[in-house]
């Protein structure tokens with residue numbers, strides 16, 4: 001899907017640095033997000049990829065101060081450039097229940113999840129729920145809000161919007177529910193949409209519809225998208241920049257071409273090789289990564305990927321830093337967290 | 345190759361009942377007349393969007409649910425499994441096994457791994473005593489688990505390991521055919537590759553045949569020799585895997601392939617995308633004519649009136665489309 005009409009102008013919208021989000025549990029502290037840094041430019045799509053449990057969702061929730069208790073942001077900055085000219089606001093310092101945070105959530109940063117049923121209220125019609133979101137944002141009366149809801153339902157490509165507006169979530173298909181979520185998220189024209197596995201529960205044909213819709217709306221409204229997924233195909237399709245996470249950390253980061261055509265971290269390389277690709281002459285054996293993701297309370301010493309890494313060496317007993325490649329700084333361009341690419 | 349299974353015109357209609365008298369007011373035609381065969385040692389992939397009847401077809405083949413009609417001719421004996429009584433079916437049961445998507449839900453949490461894997465052999469009295477214990481260890485090792493694992497419980501294992509336990513249990517009675525229903529769909533990508541490799545390896549080692557059900561086309565292409573594409577309870581195309589993906593002959597197959605995002609950004613930017621409109625229709629009220637016509641961009645008048653039959657168009661390629669001879673469809 002062509003992303004030619006993108007209006008990314010490279011001015012930063014959000015800069016996350018050293019973010020650490022933890023969950024104190026009976027068995028110890030889970031470092032769900034550990035020293036995570038990356039940035040999102042205005043109008044840009046940043047893909048966050050990694051296997052389950054690597055901290056993708058908690059990163060997204062941290063950005064909205066929605067980390068479920070007993071989790072909390074322990075360290076780091078989430079600098080949000082609300083207006084291009086003003087000083088940024090550090091979301092990490094804003095109280096989750098504050099009016100300011102509510103305003104940001106309602107108007108500036110929106111989030112959609114994998115399973116829309118969990119965020120839609122089953123006892124209200126979808127029209128009511130969209131109208132509610134509209135009224136939160138704009139001082140309009142009920143009638144206008146309802147008209148806007150119908151417009152939004154039409155805009156996200158659902159047929160017969162004037163009838164659908166009075167239906168309940170369970171009357172809609174999974175693909176339509178996700179469109180309704182997108183309609184609700186976008187009725188306030190946010191500058192950033194966080195989409196957490198938005199199409200994972202959908203069939204490929206419906207996934208293509210929903211991703212296509214997100215791209216169209218992005219071109220029209222100019223918002224940035226943080227797209228969380230485990231599907232490298234979806235990343236290749238939509239992302240400008242990619243963040244690869246493993247065990248709570250960023251292990252590699254770069255442009256979509258860096259990640260797919262010049263992956264440097266052994267984990268990124270392993271992931272790319274281990275997925276069957278449609279149309280590529282099938283090999284009888286897929287090059288797989290041995291073992292599994294470590295338990296968050298039993299992380300190995302040093303590099304977390306060490307026990308599964310074919311290139312492991314003695315130095316790997318220490319945790320490598322995320323460093324920039326080709327003379328770039330770690331915050332700009334292609335960066336990787338691996339001793340193979342760290343000059344000491 | 346010899347034929348292991350021949351399925352003829354399998355149907356499964358679920359009644360829709362209403363009111364206090366549970367009157368039947370219609371049917372969900374979950375599987376609506378499908379025919380295919382499976383050769384010994386072959387993997388047949390079954391793909392299609394959710395709700396198209398893949399799981400129902402698999403469950404019918406195992407007689408976990410009774411088929412509405414149709415026959416499945418199995419083995420050298422050429423026995424029609426669909427017609428056998430439960431008593432007569434018993435000796436055949438062990439020869440066809442199933443692996444499920446969610447290994448967690450299909451393993452009893454209160455049984456040890458050794459008991460789970462050993463249960464089919466105990467029930468069928470194929471092994472006892474120390475021979476049974478040896479066989480359990482042998483099975484666990486063949487799926488990449490260790491002998492110490494026999495005493496542990498399923499919750500102590502990761503998703504991929506639990507899928508290995510399910511596979512070991514399915515292998516216990518030395519089946520000839522395994523119906524694998526979305527066996528890797530719930531797994532992380534790196535673990536998915538391990539399980540796919542294991543399934544290929546076991547197929548060689550034990551001369552198994554698979555019916556591999558999945559909605560992920562890339563996975564199905566990788567593991568299958570031939571692929572059947574289902575839409576709304578019917579098979580719309582069957583062909584060998586490579587031909588299907590390189591030059592699909594049914595518009596639905598073409599659309600499915602087009603919708604798969606390839607993990608290659610520059611290819612992805614250049615590809616033409618066929619966007620299917622709408623959802624899969626309700627199988628209790630399928631469209632007239634070709635079930636795919638409301639979403640098909642090549643549909644003409646005849647498509648709205650006449651249901652196309654599945655017919656062979658070249659050696660090994662069967663398609664159910666009125667226009668397959670004239671359409672030039674794109675593959676990957």
Ligand SMILES: Nc1ncnc2c1ncn2[C@@H]1O[C@H](COP(=O)(O)OP(=O)(O)O)[C@@H](O)[C@H]1O
Nearest residue numbers: 023030032051052053054055056057058059296
């Ligand atoms: N409520 C919670 N309590 C304890 N640990 C949690 C909680 N929620 C998430 N975690 C842990 O945080 C880590 C990251 O989770 P998550 O961000 O959901 O991963 P992903 O979205 O990449 O699959 C995991 O190890 C998970 O077990």
Ligand SMILES: Nc1ncnc2c1ncn2[C@@H]1O[C@H](COP(=O)(O)OP(=O)(O)O)[C@@H](O)[C@H]1O
Nearest residue numbers: 358372374393394395396397398399400401627
């Ligand atoms: N026990 C049942 N009773 C009624 N309808 C069913 C039952 N099982 C499946 N169906 C229906 O049959 C159709 C096919 O379902 P299924 O075989 O699960 O599809 P798939 O595995 O391809 O997703 C669906 O419309 C489903 O709702």
Ligand code: SF4
Nearest residue numbers: 303306309316338339
């Ligand atoms: S730091 Fe060492 S163990 Fe970690 S990915 Fe690099 S080479 Fe492998």
Ligand code: SF4
Nearest residue numbers: 634637640647665666
């Ligand atoms: S028969 Fe007609 S509607 Fe059906 S797939 Fe072929 S062209 Fe499309």
Ligand SMILES: [Mg+2]
Nearest residue numbers: 056057058196
């Ligand atoms: Mg998640």
Ligand SMILES: [Mg+2]
Nearest residue numbers: 398399400525
């Ligand atoms: Mg199914």
